[in-house]
Amino acid sequence: MSLAGRELILGVTGSIAAYKAVYLLRELTRLGAAVTVCLTEHARAFVGPLTFRTLSGRPVLTDLFDPQSPDAVEHVALAERAHAVVVAPATANLLAKAAHGIADDFLTTLLLAARGPVVIAPAMDGGMWEHPAVRANVATLRARGVTVLEPDAGALASGLSGRGRFPEVDAVIEALERALVPARDLAGDRVLVTAGPTREPIDPVRYISNRSSGKMGYGLAAAALRRGAEVTLISGPTALTPPPGAVFVPVQTAEEMREAVLQHLPPATIVIKAAAVADYRAKQAAASKIKGKRDLTLELTPNPDILAEVAARRTGAFIVGFAAETHDVAAHARAKLEGKGIDLLVANDVSQRGIGFDAEDNEVLLLDRWGGTRALPRMPKTEVADAILSHIVALRAGAPAKKTHA
Ligand SMILES: Cc1cc2nc3c(=O)[nH]c(=O)nc-3n(C[C@H](O)[C@H](O)[C@H](O)COP(=O)(O)O)c2cc1C
Structure with missing residues (x-):
């Protein structure tokens, strides 16, 4: 399934791996996808909107209540327009909010309004990933049909090693392609x-x-x-x-x-x-x-x-x-x-x-x-x-x- 011509939303959250979203964005646009980036407030502390804006060629979204926005319910319009939403990297906080339907910023509100597939690529410390609360949130999201990728194992920013590394960009793209498979390719089977x-x-x-x-x-x-x-x-x-x-x-x-x-x-x-x-x-x-x-x-x-x-x-x-x-x-x-x-x-x-x-x-x-x-x-x-x-x-x-x- 090609990503060319696809309208995507890339959500980025406040993880140390936020810079890797830049590589993901570059790859998505290279493959021909049109990407709107939505940063959480904490993501902005890691990578500034200018980088994402330059690479996506579009304004970056963060503020749900932006008085400059031409459309007050842009989160709904955007979510409906998008073929898919990918959140990469996703913090433990984002997983918790998405699992419980909390909508207290642009990205989480948009996730509730999204009609297409949602792919989430978590990144966090290994201990956080193993925490029962995170396990339960991941299970809830997967049961709901959300694709939550497994983080990679290896050295972590905390200095420890374990499972929690942001997955390879290729793995995120493959998951996105799979999520976008035409829904009914087995009709008649x-x-x-x-x-x-x-x-x-x-x-x-x-x-x-x-x-x-x-x-x-x-x-x-x-x-x-x-x-x-x-x-x-x-x-x-x-x-x-x-x-x-x-x-x-x-x-x-x-x-x-x-x-x-x-x-x-x-x-x-x-x-x-x-x-x-x-x-x-x-x-x-x-x-x-x-x-x-x-x-x-x-x-x-x-x-x-x-x-x-x-x-x-x-x-x-x-x-x-x-x-x-x-x-x-x-x-x-x-x-x-x-x-x-x-x-x-x-x-x-x-x-x-x-x-x-x-x-x-x-x-x-x-x-x-x-x-x-x-x-x-x-x-x-x-x-x-x-x-x-x-x-x-x-x-x-x-x-x-x-x-x-x-
Ligand atoms: C330097 C630093 C690195 C962080 N890295 C991560 C991370 O990789 N994963 C994670 O779940 N939280 C991480 N956090 C904690 C989140 O930033 C924090 O939970 C924040 O509330 C997440 O907000 P957001 O999900 O709205 O972006 C980090 C915090 C700091 C200060």
Whole structure:
């Protein structure tokens, strides 16, 4: 998605990283975007408006009550005109105000009036970023559909090191481009998503399962709905609420998941198997609770390979599988992609902390059957979901997969 001709608002707040907004502005204008800069009062203490005014070629906004302004409700007009708002860098203070709908200056008022996507690139000390109040505000904003980027890890202005650095300008631009994806590029598609773990009973109270939270699959279902698809979400037990608008099919075991998938397969144009189906189940689940403290030998039998079965049916749907690997990710993933005969494989390294199973973030490798490989940088699962869907759309349109590195 090109930024050329896009009308953007760049909000800058009182962070030591405010000077980096200058580089971001230069890049946005180089890409052809028309940018109006809005500085908070505290941002002005770090970088003066003259720099932004010169580089954007437009007056800089700070004062909501500016008597010189030609339009007293300019914040509303501007917010409605803008294709997107990007706040970079965003302070902990801005995250708190945006999460709670506080509108006590130009930027925060404008954020409430904005109708297009909002992308926020936070920068702060690592301890601030980890503070429960900040975590809660970030979660609130993300749940509302705002893209909040993960700050980078490394040396911080405080002299400490940790996660809190302003993300790379390229990462902010990529997030902005993704947020501006035409909202309905999956209109007419029927997307079948599987999510979560399965539970394989040992007896009526115990089961074999795994650490899958379902966040990736639910994120994909929500993103596909936003982009206009009809979505069926077949899910093992999770703590998540299915996205409104999806046909929701709850299942427990791999066998139940297989049945549900095969039943809903025929009309699907895209099948995304994000569920972590248990590889094995008890050969014979006990009919009543197993009693006593004694050694117990459990005989396991493999569960059906639903992904391979779906691929073998050749319904014409675009088929996406997931692979959780702990080493040699690319090689194992390529072998799995070819072995199963699917179109795209999303591989993640579950040995890394903070990504993959039961985490907010993911960092994945996309391998397609035409030989393309794309590494996505670490980002929240909601954004990984959109990036995967954009990749599917591009592959279906015949665009050669971009070869990039994390
Ligand atoms: C030198 C200095 C650097 C600061 N850097 C940051 C920062 O990187 N991130 C942050 O959240 N707050 C930072 N602050 C604190 C904010 O400036 C302060 O919370 C302010 O109220 C933010 O106002 P604003 O969000 O309206 O711009 C810094 C303050 C000072 C004095």
